[in-house]
Amino acid sequence: MTQTAKAAKKTSSAKAKAPAEAKAAPEVKKPTSKKKQALAFPFTAIVGQEEMKLSLILNIIDPRIGGVLVMGHRGTGKSTTVRALAEVLPLITRVKDDIYNRTVEQYVEAESGKKGAAAINPADVKTEQIPVPVVDLPLGATEDRVCGTIDIEKALTSGVKAFEPGLLAQSNRGFLYIDEVNLLDDHLVDVLLDVAASGKNVVEREGISIRHPARFVLVGSGNPEEGELRPQLLDRFGLHARIITINDVAKRVDIVKRRREYDEDPEAYLKKCTREQQKLQKKIVAAQELLTQVTMDDKVLTDIARLCMNLGIDGHRGELTITRTAYAFAAYKGQTTVTMEHVKEIAGLCLRHRLRKDPLETVDAGEKIDRELAKVLGEAEATA
Amino acid sequence: MIAFTDIVGMDLAKQALMLLAVDPSLGGVVIPSAVGSGKSTLARAFADILPDGTPFVELPLNVTEDRLIGGVDLEATLASGQRVVQHGVLSKAHKGVLYVDSLSLLDSSAVSHIMDAMSRGVVLVEREGLSEVHPASFMLVGTYDPSDGEVRMGLLDRIGIIVPFTAQNDYRARKKIVNIVMGTRDREDTDDELRMLRGLIEAAKEQLSHVSMTNEQIKGLIQTAISLGVEGNRVDIFAIRAAIASAALAQRTEVDDEDLKLAMKLVLVPRATRMPEREATEEEMAQDEPPPPEEEQPEAEDENAPPDNPDADAEEEQEETPDMIEELMMDAMETELPDNILNISLASKKKAKSGSRGEALNNRRGRFVRAQEGEMKSGKVALIPTLISAAPWQHSRRQDKKMSGRPAGALIINKEDVKIKKFRDKSGTLFIFMVDASGSMALNRMRQAKGAVASLLQNAYVHRDQVALISFRGKQAQVLLPPSQSVDRAKRELDVLPTGGGTPLASALFTGWETAKQARTKGISQIMFVMITDGRGNIPLKAAYELNAEKAPKEELEKEIEALALSIQADGVASIVIDTQMNYLSRGEAPKLAQKLGGRYFYLPNAKAEQIVEAALS
Known part of the structure; x- marks a missing residue:
């Protein structure tokens, strides 16, 4: 918390945006994690697993990439990494105390559209800065808590029908994390698919009719040996990062040492990592700002399309994801032009889970993508 | 009630529980043991050596989700007009012990919740209008009988200590147990001993932060984990904690060889997926997936690494295991696995336990x-x-x-x-594939057979069915893949299936039937055998456990197969026999087998994969 507050101060003043807000920042309320995680292992202190870390960072830079699915061995730091994310996330501006984390525009649009409501002047709306919410969706969650429901206490005590927002509301403009996503109950998967597709959550019940924005970056993790993911849900994830046991002794010794140091005195350890954490956060913010200036040559786009076609990927989500991810990756590298070099680095992440599943296939998905990439690149060079 | 100190034998399990009492961050202790070995008595007696007032919660196997996690207490809510929250079992075990008897029989959704609570240290209650966080940091003590099935690996991964499986058979010890049960021991002695033990543990707890461990020792444990093919990195930390707790119990300030050995024995060896001597093949190293295209962005790496990496210079010596460590490891292995290397291969197989998606x-x-x-x-x-x-x-x-x-x-x-x-x-069907890998098959059409199996697997994936894979060659059949939804694993096993040797058809039927029966106890009702064979069984059942028993008269062989086939049919297991025999060689064994099983018969060269799929599903 102290960290975020500090970070909050820094970023908002760096942006030189509304000094009054910068002052208010230390009191920033974490809407989602207020009571949940006290301390998390610092993101920048996590050894290895670069694929997962990069995927998460790219999704912060551009949430439209569509989330990450992290699949891999047990005990390799999947959930530690995702839970560590909150501390390096930049701040967002929302309408003050808005339970749906809406921007001023979203707020004005939704609220002035209501029956009998007076027009709202955007200038009058108070705002605040909050860290990007990271919401944990536990496996045992019930549908009413996910979507929101009547406030039971108010209803019992005063008979008022008030809407109590659920996890989807909390995660608007943030991250929704599901550990063991492959074990999630089907009815919850249905809800998620529905909301993820529309970006809206609709709750209709006698006297309650709520429609609120619910755009979130879906992050799932799991171990493929415990069960497979439903294909529709698989397709929803923009990126698919794999994670494996690190078999390098030196790295593992390093992991153990860091963990032990953290366990002994978490606060001191966090303090030690503050500089790194802030550095990363700054880099992400810079990339977010740079993103609008990034451009891509039509030729690169053609190559991407050809790659997807050669791999026999259904639909266009593959191309879209590669393009967006390549933009974000270029921005992260501080560059303003997307090249095939960028595409090469991220193609595996974007396409691995979109290849058709063929039990007879002995070639690994990653290898197949690399091979086709080499072909496309070869062709590209030949024509150039 | 039998006290902790009164329990005879099971020294390793006792040691394990004491380590846990010293350092609860070890997560828990799992004790696999046969029926009647006193494992649950010991687990319950664990409370004796914990400080007074430590919660000890026993989890019933049939626990419902709301009892496990917590929820609204209706009665109190209606009475008071305010929302009253009832804590679940997980949160009631906070700062204490959660005990599960028959851990392997626990419902998979309950297992998932326990795993979740263990990884967070809290329970997130997001149900029925409630959004709360309840502290739930507990030690999990689980006992189970391995013949009931295995515990989900994901859960074991969060539990620090797994006591190596031993069947208790020492009759003198038993006699002593009986004496205690009969009450011949002096109550006062027991109390004194317990007091002493508790004092010892308290002292060890204080000692914990004073115990140091050398870099070499840490490296040794990690090296061991790698050479045993232990999955994940979490285990390293458990091993180190166990070694330190062991040193603390002995009131030492330095970890010594005995501590390391104990840590290997209780933390690493039970999770081994391979024998250490053998150089791991590429495939095994990659295990599930080949290593990612790890072109690590050196830039990102540098930035993420802390400015001072204390271990950067140690890198060059990483490859060699210090001799001392290797010796210790072999020692730890030998003491626990006298002639039973099976335990190890078992560990590698149980990874593929049935996905809970089957439910x-x-x-x-x-x-x-x-x-x-x-x-x-x-x-x-x-x-x-x-x-x-x-x-x-x-x-x-x-x-x-x-x-x-x-x-x-x-x-x-x-x-x-x-x-x-x-x-x-559990829903869906369990397909048990039995692939004849005998010498005659190598001649025949292994490739085609594999193709047929692969398309059935593909189908099983789409229909969320479960698959199991049994191969039979040489003396007996072998379960390559227990019922699972991991089509990938089945495929991989099939790819590397060796061929050669006799055809233990009876053993295959027997093993398949056993697998079917086990699946039934887990609620899978529809089971189908898919046998890919020429039907020419020539090895009797007894060859599996008797030396020089590979030969048997033809009548005996036929009788065995017939008896088994009829029982399997009577048990309601459906079957398909896919005949792989060359036409001109066939003496009609496979059709006969299909008939005895009451199943359908296909002649492979004619059968298109789609037809087989259709038949299997109709």
Whole structure:
């Protein structure tokens, strides 16, 4: 918390945006994690697993990439990494105390559209800065808590029908994390698919009719040996990062040492990592700002399309994801032009889970993508 | 009640529990042991050596989700008009022990919740309008009988200590146990011993932060983990904690060889997926997936690394295991695995335990897990959840004019309030593939057979069915893949299937039947055998356990197979026999087998994969 507050101060003043807000920042309320995680292992202190870390960072830079699915061995730091994310996330501006984390525009649009409501002047709306919410969706969650429901206490005590927002509301403009996503109950998967597709959550019940924005970056993790993911849900994830046991002794010794140091005195350890954490956060913010200036040559786009076609990927989500991810990756590298070099680095992440599943296939998905990439690149060079 | 100190034998399990008492961050202790070995008595006696007032919660196997996680206490809520929250079992075990007897029989959704709580140290309650966080940092003590099935690896991964499996058979020790049960021991002695033990543990707890461990020792444990093929990096930390706790118990300030050996024995060896001597092949190293295209962005790496990496210079010596460590490791292995290397291969196989996706929620059968919105006609109404969901609306509904005719005291329940019970039941079909890998098959059409199996697997994936893979060659059949949904694994096993040797057909039938029976106890009702063979069994059942028993008269062989086949048919297992025999060689064994099994027969060269799939599913 102290960290975020500090970070909050820094970023908002760096942006030189509304000094009054910068002052208010230390009191920033974490809407989602207020009571949940006290301390998390610092993101920048996590050894290895670069694929997962990069995927998460790219999704912060551009949430439209569509989330990450992290699949891999047990005990390799999947959930530690995702839970560590909150501390390096930049701040967002929302309408003050808005339970749906809406921007001023979203707020004005939704609220002035209501029956009998007076027009709202955007200038009058108070705002605040909050860290990007990271919401944990536990496996045992019930549908009413996910979507929101009547406030039971108010209803019992005063008979008022008030809407109590659920996890989807909390995660608007943030991250929704599901550990063991492959074990999630089907009815919850249905809800998620529905909301993820529309970006809206609709709750209709006698006297309650709520429609609120619910755009979130879906992050799932799991171990493929415990069960497979439903294909529709698989397709929803923009990126698919794999994670494996690190078999390098030196790295593992390093992991153990860091963990032990953290366990002994978490606060001191966090303090030690503050500089790194802030550095990363700054880099992400810079990339977010740079993103609008990034451009891509039509030729690169053609190559991407050809790659997807050669791999026999259904639909266009593959191309879209590669393009967006390549933009974000270029921005992260501080560059303003997307090249095939960028595409090469991220193609595996974007396409691995979109290849058709063929039990007879002995070639690994990653290898197949690399091979086709080499072909496309070869062709590209030949024509150039 | 038998006290901790009165229990005879099971020294390793006792040691394990003491380590846990010293350092609860070890997560827990799992004790696999045969029936009647006193494992649950020991686990319950664990409370004796913990400080007074430590919660000890026993988890019933049939626990429902709301009891496990917690939820709204209806009675208190209605009485007080305020939402009253009831803590679940997980949170009741906070700062204490959660004990599960028959851990391997625990429902997979309950296992998932326990795993979740263990990784967070809290329970997130997001249900029925509640959003709360309850502390739930507990030690898990689990006992189970391995013949009931294995514990999910994901859960074991969060538990620090796994006591190596030993069958207790020492009759003198048993006699002593009996004496204690009969009450021949002096109560006072027991009390004194317990007091002493508790004092020892308290002292060890204080000692814990003073114990140091050298870099070499840490490296040694990690090296061991790698050479045993232990999955994940979490185990390293458990091993180190166990070694330190062991040193603390001995009131030492430095970890010594004995501590390392104990840590290997209790933490690393039980998770081995391979024998250490053998150089791991590429494939095994990659295990599930080949290593990612790890072109690590050196830039990102540098930035993420802390400025001072204390271990950068140690890198060059990483490859060699110090001799001392290797010796210790072999020592730890030998003491625990005298002539039983099977344990190790078992560990590598149980990874593929059936995916819980094979279970589906339904409205009629299985075990009640939760209540959910639904039509009254579509299932059994869950009364209390329906009342809970109706309660908050009563006030406003009564003010509604349409309802004014109702008597004052009556509850007004709408269609939308109705919750029906959801049950968890394994669904889908279990396909048990039995692939004949004998010498004659190598001649025949292994490739085609593999193709047919592959398309069936593909289909099983789409239909969320489970698959198991049994191969038979040489002396006996072998379960390559226990019932699982991991089509990938089945495929991989099939790819590397060696061929050669005799055809132990009877053993295959027997093993398949056993697998089927086990699946039944887990709720899978539909089972189908898919046998890919020429039907020419030539090895009797007894060859599996008797030396020089590979030969048997033809009549005996036939009798065995017939008896088994008829029993399997009577047991309601459906079968398909895919004949791989060359036409001109066939003496009609495979059709006969199909007939005895009451199953369908296909001749492979004619059978298209799609036809087989169709037949299997019809």
